[in-house]
Amino acid sequence: MSYEHEIRVTWADCDPARIAYTGRIPNWALDAINGFWEDLLDGDGWYQMELDRNFGTPFVHMSIDFRSPVTPRHRLICEVVPVRLGTTSITFRVVGRQGGTLCFEGEFVNVFTQADVFRKAPPPADVREKIEAVLQPQPAQ
């Protein structure tokens, strides 16, 4: 039961090749990860995590393979899975599909910070617990 995030791809996202511009795709993956947090934390995404819960998750790495063009012909479904959880870091795997076709897949690494001082720090205990409940460890690739 992974979290799935739906994106409406539109004209606004497409370039003259009539497919979504490449630069849109990492942004959608990020939107999907934010959606994962909203889903996990009772509606709280990055904004509430930083401002209300005083922890942040800045990105230290992203890696994406683009498999098929994304178009406005279908909604884009982004599956988000936390695959590794360290003391002060988390790794997500995000897979984007349209009409069943694999469009992109990527890995995204965040570190946890105490937001008000922008310093690395373990996440709040209740957050760690909730992540552990949905973690799907995967063999390193």
Place this chain on the structure above:
Amino acid sequence: MSYEHEIRVTWADCDPARIAYTGRIPNWALDAINGFWEDLLDGDGWYQMELDRNFGTPFVHMSIDFRSPVTPRHRLICEVVPVRLGTTSITFRVVGRQGGTLCFEGEFVNVFTQADVFRKAPPPADVREKIEAVLQPQPAQ
């Protein structure tokens, strides 16, 4: 019964003042107008209108009043109403609200074109008919 388009406002949309960056707002109004077309034309937005139906609706004017900041605290509901329909033009009123509070209101004017030649032209007859069925004429302001 106006068309309402829901936007997930997130961290990604906010500037250091902790509210949505102004430049995001016209883009959301445009997304909402595209959503209006999808709703009116059985799922066909600007992309399908241009590529499958060979008509376009380039913008010739936009005017927006910003009434209250937009934040990630609520979904942003954009109400889209076609308020004037000329032979080769259409005017939309778009009103954005969050939790019942008016955030912005604007007027957007498009001309209809034959897409493959990028030339002004009346919209297809079936499209005109569908617009007329939802038109809510308003006194000029």
Place this chain on the structure above:
Amino acid sequence: MSYEHEIRVTWADCDPARIAYTGRIPNWALDAINGFWEDLLDGDGWYQMELDRNFGTPFVHMSIDFRSPVTPRHRLICEVVPVRLGTTSITFRVVGRQGGTLCFEGEFVNVFTQADVFRKAPPPADVREKIEAVLQPQPAQ
């Protein structure tokens, strides 16, 4: 001698009609206004105004007429002129041209705020003085 801001229009900005997507244009006008401030205030744009000088300029209104498509064939030159200065507000006229052709023209109204409390307030005296030196009052349209 108005401030002119140059924009590199690229593939990334274009939609399947092979012209810049409408939603990019208000963003460029905003970039140009930010550039005007950088030019006026020794390199300080909105970011430094808010964080270092403790005043902000949120938008209350924008109005744009789109005259010709914007394309990557030329740089886009945005001329920015402050045309009205009130006690707590400022109005800019922004005109975008490519290769001498008028592409868009618009009017943008900001209010001045004290940034840390997000409350309307007159701008710092030295800022007012610098604006007055470049103000080009225009008859209301």
Place this chain on the structure above:
Amino acid sequence: MSYEHEIRVTWADCDPARIAYTGRIPNWALDAINGFWEDLLDGDGWYQMELDRNFGTPFVHMSIDFRSPVTPRHRLICEVVPVRLGTTSITFRVVGRQGGTLCFEGEFVNVFTQADVFRKAPPPADVREKIEAVLQPQPAQ
């Protein structure tokens, strides 16, 4: 002598943490790669490559390490170096720095296509020659 692309980072790019939003960074790397092509091909970027020269360079992979936050305090200088050239592919290394500090580094892989049929194809011979003249092969990492 690598190509360097300058980005004006502004308020518009920053999130409530007062640093550039992560999703902006891959877009800047892409802008820089487009700038590399403009520099190599007498002003022709992706737009002119596709429309005038009938070849495209869709992305198949990107990988970015984020080393330090990007802010509006300095211009962002993106160094772009083609590091591998295959029969129908090219790999770029892009390194972003601000005031001498390393902000991010990444690798981007494109395939060459014949644009009008969107099919993999070697690049035009004159383009290959120009790339070879600036290629800086690097050991695989």
